[in-house]
Amino acid sequence: MSKKYDYVIVGAGIYGAVFAQQMKESGKSVLVLDARPHIAGNCYSENFQDTRINFHKYGTHIFHTNDQRTWDYVNRFTEFNHYRHTVLTTFQNRVYSMPINLGTINSFYGVQLVPSEVEAFLADKKTSISSPRNLEEKAISLIGRDLYEAFIRGYTLKQWQRDPKDLPASIITRLPVRNNYDASYFSDRYQGIPVDGYTPMFERMLEGVDIELGVDFFSDASYFRSRGRKLIYTGAVDRFFNHQHGNLTWRSVRFETEFLSLADYQGTSVMNYADEAIPWTRIHEPQHLHPERGLSNTPGTLLQKEFSYTNDKEPYYPVNSVDDKAMLAQYETMVQQERDVIFGGRLAEYKYYDMHQVVASALARVRRE
Numbered sequence: 001m002s003k004k005y006d007y008v009i010v011g012a013g014i015y016g017a018v019f020a021q022q023m024k025e026s027g028k029s030v031l032v033l034d035a036r037p038h039i040a041g042n043c044y045s046e047n048f049q050d051t052r053i054n055f056h057k058y059g060t061h062i063f064h065t066n067d068q069r070t071w072d073y074v075n076r077f078t079e080f081n082h083y084r085h086t087v088l089t090t091f092q093n094r095v096y097s098m099p100i101n102l103g104t105i106n107s108f109y110g111v112q113l114v115p116s117e118v119e120a121f122l123a124d125k126k127t128s129i130s131s132p133r134n135l136e137e138k139a140i141s142l143i144g145r146d147l148y149e150a151f152i153r154g155y156t157l158k159q160w161q162r163d164p165k166d167l168p169a170s171i172i173t174r175l176p177v178r179n180n181y182d183a184s185y186f187s188d189r190y191q192g193i194p195v196d197g198y199t200p201m202f203e204r205m206l207e208g209v210d211i212e213l214g215v216d217f218f219s220d221a222s223y224f225r226s227r228g229r230k231l232i233y234t235g236a237v238d239r240f241f242n243h244q245h246g247n248l249t250w251r252s253v254r255f256e257t258e259f260l261s262l263a264d265y266q267g268t269s270v271m272n273y274a275d276e277a278i279p280w281t282r283i284h285e286p287q288h289l290h291p292e293r294g295l296s297n298t299p300g301t302l303l304q305k306e307f308s309y310t311n312d313k314e315p316y317y318p319v320n321s322v323d324d325k326a327m328l329a330q331y332e333t334m335v336q337q338e339r340d341v342i343f344g345g346r347l348a349e350y351k352y353y354d355m356h357q358v359v360a361s362a363l364a365r366v367r368r369e
């Protein structure tokens with residue numbers, strides 16, 4: 001009979017790793033399982049071949065938070081660099097700042113507004129919608145139809161594989177619209193990327209914890225459950241309940257990677273592609289995530305071209321359509337009834353969380369435990 005753990009944790013991503021680290025620290029025994037051959041979930045990073053280019057296998061992850069407790073916590077396991085995220089977007093062969101700021105508006109309309117003129121200028125173009133029912137209505141009420149059609153519609157359609165009319169308004173409220181030239185993607189007080197990548201941060205968090213990789217919990221769920229007194233489940237919530245109430249809609253991404261014998265391909269870490277006709281949503285150039293490594297003048301750069309697709313085998317993003325919300329409510333009732341299982345993280349809660357929110361929610365759950 002194998003050892004009985006206090007906790008069996010399904011998933012070595014952020015939620016699982018924070019939970020494991022905290023429980024280990026308080027003297028509990030923990031087993032972490034992951035279906036993938038590596039830890040760190042979608043934060044996983046590695047150096048490309050024998051270069052010093054550290055890339056995020058599942059897309060660029062920038063850690064950002066305003067929460068002191070979250071920041072202090074992650075800093076126990078890594079030093080962060082001083083990277084500040086900016087994003088550009090290409091529309092009809094011209095490059096603009098994203099999120100939409102004064103520079104975007106001036107270049108797009110060929111005008112030279114100053115901040116105090118922006119509101120009146122956009123007011124003319126906006127349609128006032130008192131309670132926007134979807135992403136399209138929300139975007140038009142914020143920025144007007146022209147900017148929406150150029151920078152939001154095509155990108156969103158490609159990214160979510162559905163018309164912005166069928167998506168929740170909340171997705172677009174992640175992005176600010178600025179009346180000034182501030183081009184930063186996040187305005188949080190603390191930002192950065194682990195100096196040696198995310199994977200070593202997870203390794204340090206999981207030090208001394210038993211880990212079994214390449215193990216599919218569902219290959220024998222009752223056996224794996226029996227190995228612990230309590231289960232922490234961080235996978236997709238509909239999968240846990242065998243899709244009893246139907247399949248929630250998930251979106252996945254895949255990457256085409258390419259190594260070029262160039263010093264610098266696009267001059268920035270993330271370039272979005274707004275035109276609907278261009279099949280990829282964005283191109284990541286990871287060398288720019290580590291300016292402290294001084295790689296942009298050395299020969300050789302890695303590109304990751306990102307494509308979206310609908311898929312529930314490898315769920316990344318909850319789509320959260322109206323139907324999904326109704327279905328989720330049914331799964332949530334089942335979650336309440338599972339006494340010895342804790343559901344946490346983006347997939348198990350079906351929430352479009354950022355990394356810092358997952359850290360904070362895992363820490364809060366641990367405190368309650």
Ligand code: UDP
Pocket residue numbers: 089098151152153155156159171172174175272274
């Ligand atoms: N978005 C857009 N155009 C862009 C960038 C973002 O329309 O150039 C919209 C799109 O609907 C997207 C949402 O804003 O899903 C949130 O973007 P974010 O960059 O936060 O997405 P993530 O990086 O999490 O994939």
